[in-house]
Amino acid sequence: MAVETEEGRLVRVQLGNFSIDEELERVRARSTKIGGISMFLGTARDHSKGHDVSSMTFEHYEGMAQKKLKEIRERALQDFDIIEALVLHRHGPIEIGENIVLIIVGAQHRADAFQACQWCIDELKKITPIWKMEYTPQGDVWVEEHP
């Protein structure tokens, strides 16, 4: 079995929940030069486009999804004045209120951390092969947010 590097832990698609505290610490521990940390946490809401949602399931393209998250981290590190970026997304069944996605960016200063964090989640939604099925009273619906 391949040994997972600390760098590999910074980009993951995983079935289970994640600990925000542990992930925040993972980023903070990367450098004592970090002076500002920005975070985006996406959670499962109980309505979408005018209908109720009882739960959801995320499907991902194993391999390509991880590759795209890695690209996002590397481009963020290259294009923004930041020190570290963590990008996690869950797959499988997720109940209302649970965590879905987590972006944490550490930088020397807050402005760069905020900008990079927003860019990471926007880019994730554009280029990462992940799909969402919502369970609603009207039936199961595959969501199409980016046609």
Place this chain on the structure above:
Amino acid sequence: MAQVKLFGMLKTLVAGVNVLDMPLSDGAQVKDLVDALHVQYPGLGELLHQKKVVVSVNQEIAHWETALADSDEIALLPPFAGGA
């Protein structure tokens, strides 16, 4: 014979399967695969022609002229919906 992976809502267009076996001729390109899929699965073919569904080859988004081989990892990707 190439294996074509399907994700998300696309499986509902092809009787719930998540992999299609498609024959490839020598020198085949993505557009040839799309044409063959259109014949067998018109609903799926329509989405491909409208570019609402994209083709990936070896985990990179492909163009219609991208060359294909049986050993390639080919997938059809409907619009992404990750995030929250």
